[in-house]
Amino acid sequence: KNQVEQSPQSLIILEGKNCTLQCNYTVSPFSNLRWYKQDTGRGPVSLTIMTFSENTKSNGRYTATLDADTKQSSLHITASQLSDSASYICVVSARDNAGNMLTFGGGTRLMVKP
């Protein structure tokens, strides 16, 4: 069964600090891994997408890493801002004949305090 596990479930940090969110997955056959940011009550917004051959990708203060051997990914947020407060969801895609089927993690709820 395809699964995506994220940790921690929730995290509180002070503004300006860095943090790292973790994602472990058992999805086969692996196609790509995405990180989304979701503000409360809103739809997820894509931060990064990585394929099997990519092991790091940055989007501003967000840097995602992927280790396809250990089936782990991380999202590092640098110099956090109050607007970073949101849920961060790891999504892994398995490719089958119908296209890309997505498995979502439960998300990490990040709160950045002043």
Next chain:
Amino acid sequence: ETGVTQSPTHLIKTRGQQVTLRCSSQSGHNTVSWYQQALGQGPQFIFQYYREEENGRGNFPPRFSGLQFPNYSSELNVNALELDDSALYLCASSLDRTTYEQYFGPGTRLTVT
């Protein structure tokens, strides 16, 4: 903004009623996926439509049904509503069924009382 819109923003229904949620895809996208997101959890895949046909389905009962129209807008219909159907319903459009990127709408918050 992703260019994907959903309506209504939120609504309240009574157990046993039926509901229709609507999604307008980003221009040029022929694939739409629907997700159910309970409070504090990640989205759960309901089904996907590609060129007006169902192209995959998650672990949801038949009372969850959908339609995709020739202009690629879509509907999610839920019959015989149950209290556990209360959730944020998200639709996401993509260029085609094999495209990596999905663009999510803002969601419809459904409350069943």
